[in-house]
Amino acid sequence: MSHNLAQCQRLVKGAVEAGAKALFLPEASDYIASSAAESVGLCQDASKSLFVRGLQKAARDNSLLINVGIHEPTDPPSKRIKNTLIWIDKEGEIAHRYQKLHVFDIDLRPNGPKLKESDAVEPGHETVPPYPTILGKFGSLICFDMRFPEPALRLRRQGAEGLLYPSAFTVPTGKLHWEVILRCRAIETQSWVIAAAQCGRHNEKRVSYGDTIVISPNGRIVGRLDHVEDLDDEKEDAREPDLLTVDIDLDAVKEVRRGIPLLRRTDVYPEI
Ligand SMILES: O=C(O)CNC(=O)[C@H](CS)NC(=O)CCC(=O)C(=O)O
Numbered sequence: 001m002s003h004n005l006a007q008c009q010r011l012v013k014g015a016v017e018a019g020a021k022a023l024f025l026p027e028a029s030d031y032i033a034s035s036a037a038e039s040v041g042l043c044q045d046a047s048k049s050l051f052v053r054g055l056q057k058a059a060r061d062n063s064l065l066i067n068v069g070i071h072e073p074t075d076p077p078s079k080r081i082k083n084t085l086i087w088i089d090k091e092g093e094i095a096h097r098y099q100k101l102h103v104f105d106i107d108l109r110p111n112g113p114k115l116k117e118s119d120a121v122e123p124g125h126e127t128v129p130p131y132p133t134i135l136g137k138f139g140s141l142i143c144f145d146m147r148f149p150e151p152a153l154r155l156r157r158q159g160a161e162g163l164l165y166p167s168a169f170t171v172p173t174g175k176l177h178w179e180v181i182l183r184c185r186a187i188e189t190q191s192w193v194i195a196a197a198q199c200g201r202h203n204e205k206r207v208s209y210g211d212t213i214v215i216s217p218n219g220r221i222v223g224r225l226d227h228v229e230d231l232d233d234e235k236e237d238a239r240e241p242d243l244l245t246v247d248i249d250l251d252a253v254k255e256v257r258r259g260i261p262l263l264r265r266t267d268v269y270p271e272i
Contacts, residue, residue: 027069027166032202036119060092069166080122096131098140099124112172136161143167162192174209187219200239217256
């Protein structure tokens with residue numbers, strides 16, 4: 001965790017030097033464990049976590065908004081933990097919190113991984129209204145949540161101008177689905193999509209696809225970072241986090257929504 005904090009602090013420094021107003025870090029930026037037991041064992045309350053406290057100090061010292069995915073204990077404590085996305089404001093306070101709704105239980109053997117997030121993670125029970133920032137109102141979702149358009153559409157109805165999908169995607173699903181899904185969420189909600197992604201090898205069992213991406217409300221990819229192409233490539237073991245800087249233009253949201261009004265026929269399909 002101290003290693004991850006140091007990496008994130010480097011990204012804070014880069015963001016501040018670039019004049020950024022906010023920094024978006026991936027899902028599970030505090031740690032990715034090699035088993036459910038290890039993931040639960042490493043989890044600490046945010047008030048005690050050196051990782052979270054370090055980022056709170058970095059936000060305060062630099063007057064920088066930070067959005068970051070972490071693990072937190074349930075309340076009351078249980079055998080499982082929460083996969084959450086928090087906003088740390090410029091004063092260093094945790095100002096917004098979302099708990100991942102959909103947990104990733106998949107079996108892609110023999111050509112891909114088998115993962116059972118529900119062994120360690122308790123799914124959330126609600127979406128949270130968009131968080132207003134100087135860059136616009138952002139709806140919080142996490143990784144696998146992107147496969148479900150319903151919460152994205154709800155956040156849009158609640159005023160979101162951008163959607164957040166911090167992630168640690170698998171390599172096979174990343175190659176096939178990542179860009180397509182995220183562009184769909186941007187186009188159908190006519191919102192910015194920011195998906196900060198873990199990239200490279202975590203341990204013997206886990207590799208993340210990467211491809212951090214920012215998509216305009218019109219579905220255009222305005223920035224992206226590297227992704228994993230070849231699982232046997234040695235550079236996957238020693239990747240350093242990259243920083244992507246992008247201008248978020250809120251007029252683009254208005255323009256796209258004016259040009260193509262998406263008036264839903266909920267009289268015909270009220271269940272959505
Ligand atoms: O394990 C942790 O600590 C952090 N959590 C994750 O990495 C999660 C659960 S394993 N990853 C995903 O949801 C990937 C989704 C995906 O790859 C897809 O939808 O195809």
